[in-house]
Amino acid sequence: MLSWIILFLVLAxxxxxxxxxxxxxxxxxxxxxxxxxxxxxxxVALVMYFVRGRGSQRM
Structure with a gap:
C-alpha cells in the first residue's frame, strides 16, 4: 500500500x-x-473508401 502512495505522490x-x-x-x-x-x-480515408467502391473484391 505504501508503494501506491509513493506512486501517486510522484505522479502528483x-x-x-x-x-x-x-x-x-x-x-x-x-x-x-x-x-x-x-x-x-x-x-481522406473515408473518401477514398467510398470512391473505390467499399473495398475491392480482388482474387
Missing part, C-alpha cells in the same frame, strides 16, 4: 510541475494540432 508532483509551467499549454496545443491532422486523415 509531475502533474503539478507540468501544470504550473507553460509545458501543459504547449502539450495541449500539440494535442489539438495532432487531433486535426488525424481528423483530416480520417476524412
Amino acid at each position: 508532483i509531475v502533474a503539478g510541475v507540468l501544470g504550473f509551467t507553460g509545458i501543459a499549454t504547449a502539450f495541449a496545443t500539440i494535442a489539438q494540432i495532432l487531433f486535426y491532422i488525424f481528423l483530416i486523415f480520417l476524412v
Whole structure:
C-alpha cells in the first residue's frame, strides 16, 4: 500500500510541475494540432473508401 502512495505522490508532483509551467499549454496545443491532422486523415480515408467502391473484391 505504501508503494501506491509513493506512486501517486510522484505522479502528483509531475502533474503539478507540468501544470504550473507553460509545458501543459504547449502539450495541449500539440494535442489539438495532432487531433486535426488525424481528423483530416480520417476524412481522406473515408473518401477514398467510398470512391473505390467499399473495398475491392480482388482474387
